[in-house]
Amino acid sequence: MAVLELINLEIHVWRTELIHSIFHPNDAKAICRIQLSRRHVADSIIWSYNKNGYFSVKSAYKVARKIQGEDRAKSSTSNAGKKVWQALWNLNIPNKVKVLKFFLQELICVGAIIRNEQGQVMAAMTTSRPKMSSSEEAKLLACRRSMEFAVDVGFTKLIIEGDNVNVMQAISSSRINCSLLGYVVDEIRHLVHCLEWARISFTRRGGNKVAHALAQQVRNSLDNDVYWMEDSPPPAAETLI
DSSP states (O other), X not given: OOGGGGEETTTTEEOHHHHHHHSOHHHHHHHHTSOXXXXXXXXXXXXXXSTTSOOXXXXXXXXXXXXXXXXXXXXXXXXXXXXXXXXXXXXXXTTOOOOOOOOOSOEEEEEEEEEOTTOOEEEEEEEEEEOOSSHHHHHHHHXXXXXXXXXXXXXXXXXXXXXXXXXXXXXXXXXXXOSTTHHHHHHHHHHHHTSSEEEEEEOOGGGGHHHHHHHHHHHXXXXXXXXXXXXXXXXXXXXXX
């Protein structure tokens, strides 16, 4: 069975019932939490042990030393190193690279607000998703969701602000992103290119208080998705003053 068969290509979601019928419950949950691309994009090969997704001898050496250390913890025999290198050279790379991720069953909360040049609120939203493996992944997915919201409600000229330097640099760069999250970066860039005009800028956390107040509201409520149109969201009323 190919991975493609596990995806509903019409609405870009996992076929959860099929996955749960095939895989161990823990594996099935992990698979279903992997974020899928909203577009039809070509598969790519990545080296998950480097942040940029590219293979390097240095990163392979670190992986080998890690495996060697784990092997020594299990056995005190002198053949430990030999087994490590034998396993390493027998890896079929880059045709088959297996990636294992662990996800916590907690929520990440997303808040987004759109204001005009006078500072008036034009639209706002809150949503929540299962917690991701890193804060950078959570920020990228939050940015993608916010951009989708802005495009869906019809905005065509935007100044896009976020408080994560790495995320803002990634989406504003024109370089190919081959990291594990490269497909999310590409989707955000695609949404930006759909706009008539856009500027991407970094803002410190103190300048992003409204979005954080909205995200906190999700944590304290049972509503997963809430939207406001041309109205100041009550959860962020104090920070808007």
